[in-house]
Amino acid sequence: MSAFFEVSGVEGGYGGGRVLNSVSFGIERGEVLAMIGRNGVGKTTLMRALIGLVPLSAGSIALDGVELGHAKPYVRAQQGIGYVPQGREIFGMLTVAENLQVGAQANRAQAAEMKAKVVEYFPILKARYRQKAGTMSGGEQQQLAIARALISAPKVLLLDEPSEGIQPSIVTLIGDTIQRIAREARIGVLLVEQDMGMVERIASRCCVMDKGRIVDTPSPAQLGDEQLIRQYLAL
Template sequence: MSVLLEVSGIEGGYGGGRVLNGVTLGIDRGEILALIGRNGVGKTTLMRALIGLVPLGAGSIRLDGDEVGHDKPYSRAQKGIGYVPQGREIFGALTVAENLQVGAQANRARAAEMKEKVVGYFPVLKAKLQQKAATMSGGEQQQLAIARALISAPRILLLDEPSEGIQPSIVDLIGETLLKIAKETGIGVLLVEQDMGMVESIATRCCVMDKGRIVDTLSPAQLADEELIRQYLAL
């Protein structure tokens, strides 16, 4: 495997306050890298910095060797960074098909091909293409949010708390689908997640974040150590 996303010493925050204090990590092709930590340690800020919604004060973000750390969010999407925010943020007044069309704007050339692929990964969407997104269940909306990010054929997919508010069976389904997508396409996945069952079942590695930096990287075997995980997630 070769490094797909390389994050080196990035700093950033909001309104002059610094939240990220030198984050460094790398994600390989086909890898699902989980990111865990207590609330408020900077996980969502990191995701927003990677997609370009939080400006960098220092450091670099390289995608396939190209520096993207100061590109606009739309440019990063065009270059291959897909983002599924916490809370999904789908367009409830639009249909499923229209939500997918919005996602396809970053890579229109592959829209038709990718639409077939994403509804193949999430077949529940195929029967609901003309349904308003707001009328779908939370699990269906989450699958739509992931499909909307995937339809632009990203090279890296950022997922912020995809299990939030979703029944366990759908969490398992989403996890299995992410594994399949990473294996078949070589896409890299960065997963911020509190559901340790999901992390343990799909992550290749797991980075632990505290006070705006990565403080440890855990192997799959270490993820099964409940006492170790409890220490890292203790309030």
């Protein structure tokens, strides 16, 4: 039986070169799946392939029974794939409200309802509503980036290094909120993350990538094993 979000035998890369080597995994509603591994093993390329920014040379991507492996990025967004890229990529010259309005374009019908939900998840955004996004702290910008993806009511949310460049207390807040969103909104979450504390705390399951393929599936509890983590991340 297929998972709610099913990735099967995905291959792809840049300029004819192959980075991803037959990557397969599934995510259910309400589940947080962490994808870990050292830098350069293909994690960000995988995220970009899932959202449609890197073309597939083989494999399939299905969400709620709908095949999206060769769909345009905007179609994937409309079908329910939300994406928060590494580095956030918020629109710094736009206000918080305007950034959220941009995110709402993929699903205007639910935008008003979701706007109320995202400011409940991230109340700092309500206080910053008319502020230019570029003047906010890194942690506030990350909360905005996640809210911008959530406002389109996605079925699955792809998060690429949400802890990057953020102070530890805000990392904890964001991690706890991601877990809450997955549980309450029944959204499947794919989390690419180097912060093993966050992964251990919020992930339901974990996959390890190396050389463009999934090489192991440790339990979150195993991520407390420092020797094992050194092996996975080649520290």
